[in-house]
Amino acid sequence: MEGVLNQLPIGLSIGAVLLLIALGLTFTFGQMGVVNMAHGEFIMAGAYTAYLLQGVGFLIALPAAFVVAGLMGLVLERTLIRRFYGRPLDTLLLTWGVSLMLQQLARDLFGAPNVQVSSPAWLRGGIGILPYNRLFIMALAAASVLAIWAYMNRTGQGRRMRAVMQNRRLAATSGIDTGRVDQRTFFIGSGLAGVAGVALTLIGPVGPTLGTYYIVDAFLVVVAGGLGQLRGAVLAAAGLGLLNSYAEFWSDASLAKVVVFVAIVGFLQVRPQGLFFVRSRALT
Amino acid sequence: MTAPEQSARRWLGPAVFSAVAVLALVAAPLLLEPFRLGLLAKYLCYAIVALGIGLAWGQGGMLTLGQGVFFGLGGYAMGMYLKLNDAAGDLPDFMVWSGVEKLPALWKPFGNPVFALAMVVVLPAAVALLLGALVFRQRVRGAYFAILTQALAAALVILLVGQQGLTGGTNGLTNFFDFFGNDVAADETQRGLYLLVAVVLGALYLGARQLVRSRFGRLLLAVRDGEDRVRFLGYNPATVKTLTFAVSAGMAGIAGALFVPVVGIISPALLGVVPSLELVVAVAVGGRFALAGAVLGAVVMGYARTYFSEELPDAWLYLQGALFVLVMTLAPKGIAGLAANLVRRREVRA
Numbered sequence: 001m002e003g004v005l006n007q008l009p010i011g012l013s014i015g016a017v018l019l020l021i022a023l024g025l026t027f028t029f030g031q032m033g034v035v036n037m038a039h040g041e042f043i044m045a046g047a048y049t050a051y052l053l054q055g056v057g058f059l060i061a062l063p064a065a066f067v068v069a070g071l072m073g074l075v076l077e078r079t080l081i082r083r084f085y086g087r088p089l090d091t092l093l094l095t096w097g098v099s100l101m102l103q104q105l106a107r108d109l110f111g112a113p114n115v116q117v118s119s120p121a122w123l124r125g126g127i128g129i130l131p132y133n134r135l136f137i138m139a140l141a142a143a144s145v146l147a148i149w150a151y152m153n154r155t156g157q158g159r160r161m162r163a164v165m166q167n168r169r170l171a172a173t174s175g176i177d178t179g180r181v182d183q184r185t186f187f188i189g190s191g192l193a194g195v196a197g198v199a200l201t202l203i204g205p206v207g208p209t210l211g212t213y214y215i216v217d218a219f220l221v222v223v224a225g226g227l228g229q230l231r232g233a234v235l236a237a238a239g240l241g242l243l244n245s246y247a248e249f250w251s252d253a254s255l256a257k258v259v260v261f262v263a264i265v266g267f268l269q270v271r272p273q274g275l276f277f278v279r280s281r282a283l284t
Numbered sequence: 285m286t287a288p289e290q291s292a293r294r295w296l297g298p299a300v301f302s303a304v305a306v307l308a309l310v311a312a313p314l315l316l317e318p319f320r321l322g323l324l325a326k327y328l329c330y331a332i333v334a335l336g337i338g339l340a341w342g343q344g345g346m347l348t349l350g351q352g353v354f355f356g357l358g359g360y361a362m363g364m365y366l367k368l369n370d371a372a373g374d375l376p377d378f379m380v381w382s383g384v385e386k387l388p389a390l391w392k393p394f395g396n397p398v399f400a401l402a403m404v405v406v407l408p409a410a411v412a413l414l415l416g417a418l419v420f421r422q423r424v425r426g427a428y429f430a431i432l433t434q435a436l437a438a439a440l441v442i443l444l445v446g447q448q449g450l451t452g453g454t455n456g457l458t459n460f461f462d463f464f465g466n467d468v469a470a471d472e473t474q475r476g477l478y479l480l481v482a483v484v485l486g487a488l489y490l491g492a493r494q495l496v497r498s499r500f501g502r503l504l505l506a507v508r509d510g511e512d513r514v515r516f517l518g519y520n521p522a523t524v525k526t527l528t529f530a531v532s533a534g535m536a537g538i539a540g541a542l543f544v545p546v547v548g549i550i551s552p553a554l555l556g557v558v559p560s561l562e563l564v565v566a567v568a569v570g571g572r573f574a575l576a577g578a579v580l581g582a583v584v585m586g587y588a589r590t591y592f593s594e595e596l597p598d599a600w601l602y603l604q605g606a607l608f609v610l611v612m613t614l615a616p617k618g619i620a621g622l623a624a625n626l627v628r629r630r631e632v633r634a
Contacts (some may be wrong), residue, residue, distance in 0.1 A: 035427045074337040081615060090429040092613055093568055096561055097608030104601035147401045216438045216557065254446020257439035265418055265432065272422035 006129050007245045012201065013134035017142035021146060021214055022221035022233050024073075024189025030228020031165040031185050033090040034081055038111075039218070041102035042069040042190045047196025047206040048110060048246020051117050058120040058198075062140075064193030065194035067182035073190020074183060099211070106208035114205035123202060133202040140199055144192060151188075152230070161185055165228050166278065166283060178210020217244070220264055235275055298563030300576075308482045310434055314432045318471045325478040325546045325584030328485050330376060330538035330563060331579040336532030337484070337567045338578030339492050343501065345508030346425075349560050350433030353440050353580060354408035356555035358537030360444075362544045363457035364391055368440045370461050384449040391450075397464070404541040405534045416526030423522075425511070434557055441556040456551025463545045474546070481542050484581070486533055492575050495531070504528055565604075569611050571620025574578030 022044060028034045046065035053061040076098060084091045123133045152158035163171040164181045172178050200210065221240055225232030243263060247256035307626075312324060333351050334505045340346045367376040368391065375387060394400045415436070419429060444451045466473040495501050506514045514521050544550050553559075563582065570581020588607075592600045615622055 029427070035430070076345075080609065090616065091429065092347070092427060092430060093565065094609060094612040097565075097605040099605075100348050100608075101605035104598075106604070108598070159530065167550070212557070216431075216435050220435055223428050223431055252446060254443050257435075257442045261432075261435050261439045264435070265415070268422055268424055269418060272424050 001075050003249065004238065007249045008242075009130050009134045009138075011245030012238065013241070014244060015238040017199050018139045018214065018218050018221050018241055019141050019233060019237035020144055020192050020199065021218040022225070022237055023144070023230075025218055026225065026228055026233050027161075027185050027189050028166070029088070029222060031087050031161070031168075032081075032182055033088045033091070035083070035088045035094055035095070035219075036076075036081070037096040037215065038076060038099040038102060039095075039190070039193050040215035041099045041106075042072055042193035043197040043200065043211045043214060044102070044106055044206070045069050046194030047117070047201050047210055048106065048197075050198040050201045051110070051115055051206055054117055057255055058085045058123075061198050062195055065198045066191035069197065070187040070192025071201075073186045073193075075106030075188040077183060077188075080187075082155075082179075085182075102282075103208045103212075110208070112208065114207040116205050119199035119202050132189040137199045137202060140195065144195065145230065149230060157181075157184060157269035171186065182213045217260075220260070222274075224267055224274055225266055225275040228278075229274065229276040232274055232276040299480040303308050305486060308486075312482075313475055313478060318474060321478050322474055322546065323590060324583075325474070325481050326543065327583045328478075328481045328567070329539045329543040329546060330586055330595070331582040332481075332485050332488060332542070333536045333563050334567050334570070334578040334582035335488055335492055335575060336535035336539075337564055338572060338575045339535075340529055341564070341567065342572035342578065342606070343496055343508065344504050344525060345511075346525060346529060347430040347564070348432065348529065348532065349430050349557070349564060351436075351438040351532070351563060352437050352555035352557075352560035353433075354533040354536035355540040355543070355559075356440060356444070356550065356552075357408045357411065358404045358459065358540030359544050359550035359555070360451070360540075361394065361400050361403040361537075362541035363550045364394035364462075365397055366451075366460045366463065366544065367457055368395040368461075369397075376493065377455075378452045378455065378457070379449060382449040382453075388428075388450055399469075401541070408533040408537035408540075409530045411524060412530040416529040417522070417540040420522040420525045434560070437555070437557050437560050439612070443554045452551070454552060456549055456554070457544070458549040458551070460545065460548055468545055468548065475569055477542070477546050480551045483547065484538065485609065488538070489575060489579060492535075494532075496575065500524070500527075567608065567618075568616075569618050571618030571623075573617055573623075574620035577618050577620030584619070 021039065024042075025036065025039055028039075030035055046069045046282075049068045049200055050061040050066040052057070053064055066104070076095070080094060080098070084094060106173075119133055123136055126132045126135070150158075152162055160171070160176050160181050161184065163174070164178050165174060168178055197206075197210070200214075217240060219238045221233060224240065225234075225236030242258065243260055246258055247259040251259060291383075295297065308328075313321060316324065333355055334580025336354075337348060337351055340348050371377070375384065376391075380385075390597065392405070411633075415432075419432060424432070444456075445454050447453070460468050462468065463473060463477075466476070468474075496504070503524050505520060507524050511521045535544075540550065540555075543554075562585070566581040566585035567578040568581070569585055570579065592603055596603075611618060618626070
């Protein structure tokens, strides 16, 4: 019984990390039709930012990683992705090329072996079966979701973002500068991946291929949660995190991913567009 | 276009195909040393997978990022047979090392060569049929489909690595000695295998070309360009897509089975997310809209990888990434698209 309970914080914290990663993906995909494979490397960039800022203070690493990853995303959007709007499959391949280069860059800058980021003293230990580091990750994700929710629903910028997501052309004709909105969304989404990277340093080592371990699962969260859906992403991330950790617990680790895959395909039989979606009469 | 030009155009394709066939079947085995011939055979195996990707993605619009799965299923089916054949009634060597005492039930039927060879095609095609039927029927498509196939590739690798006693784990299946009565390592066997791979590739290419030109092929193009319109005309796009996906999976399975005796190993690292994506990249570089472009891309990228990872190992990932970005931005139709432009421009001038 204790083992079963132990899996709970593990699954939820993995879900929280997936959520932080998937938020950026779901908004860039939903708003701009961009499937960004280089998103995983923004996670890695965030994690290395935390590595470089060790000693300066963990709480400083969080905003720093947000800015570093966000700026990387912004540069990528301005230089390359902007040319590919509306061609999701091409962006997928394009950004994969970028992600290869970023991985090699990390290898050249920090070396191929993994590095360990020592977590701050106040995050060691825990209450009962709840380790502080995993609690912190969950709190971090919750705070981020709240901030995103407030941004989208309580600010002018957020309203414009939702407008562009729902109907880009109508938004443009209403006088919204869709290019600027795209840039902001990309910055915020990539920045959240950086924050996820910092969170990951609390539960494991950091390496040049860190992003590749999470990107596939994060995309599954997007598929299951529905495009551009905050609620969907939260539920799907929590579900996927728990499913992953319990499938590993009850079967063995090697079967867990297969179980998750079968579950997702099964879920799509009932909800082909994900948990939540905007109803529309338009085709495709 | 004048009549002679038209007939010249009609003959251009078959002429190029025959020239390439002569080069591949006669010149290459005579001129290349065994090591280089082996490399070419490996690239041609990849070219078979690329042909399938060209069919599914270029012609059918289904970006499949999980062809490694089907390549792997074909490869493991062949590898299991070869292992059992080498073991001659005993347990395969890696099972002994992992402490397995009895041959697993999953392995037993693969001792039969006919069964194993059938599974090379049946297994991948069946998985693709099942996945395609479930996914396409629900109108899950585009990037969603790409993500799902990628997730499948990721899951299979973890499964294969984890089931050490059943699959050889990270090492995969290797150390083969006998290939249907021939010494796998011998130069003559390898030359024969090269010819076999080349002939299979040529046959599959012609078959795929015929498929694209048939009624079914036209339907496939129509589904790619306007799936809903096809549905309104009374066809079921899901069936067309599922069948094409299964054909491309079967091709990848055949490629995997040929790859095993040629290279001498099948392991999870050869069929995961990255190798699957690399082949898609190769198809994009060669030209996704032409079947010949897909084949060309796989061979060119194979050579580029070997050359650059020998000469400039550190720069290869940068080069590969940069090449990819360049092709996608400047030449989305790849080498084949550039060549077609060249031919067209000359015609316009004339």
